[in-house]
Amino acid sequence: MHRRRLSKKRVVNExxxxxxxxxxSPTMSYEPPVHHTALAPGLDLAGFNRLADELEDQAIIEIATRSAR
Known part of the structure; x- marks a missing residue:
């Protein structure tokens, strides 16, 4: 940026x-490693999503109550 006397915006756009x-022909190629896994019996992905949603809701409520004070 400095040597070419360009703005940050122009460098990012270029x-x-x-x-x-x-x-x-692509000069760089990245293939992420593949991991084959299975959930242990009794574990439910939807349950993990519900837990994440509940924790996020609690954090939002906590922030809102702090800023209301």
Whole structure:
């Protein structure tokens, strides 16, 4: 940025355009590792989502009550 005398916005836009432009041969490729897992019997993914929602709701209520004081 400094050497080319460019704004941060221009550098970010150029980087995004370069990364999103179609390329004949990709220069970099990343494949995340695959992990095959199974939940233990009796564990329910929906239950985890409900718990996360409840914890988030509690945090929001706590923040709201603090800011109301």
């Amino acid at each position: 980087a995004l355009r370069a990364a999103l432009a179609p390329q004949a």
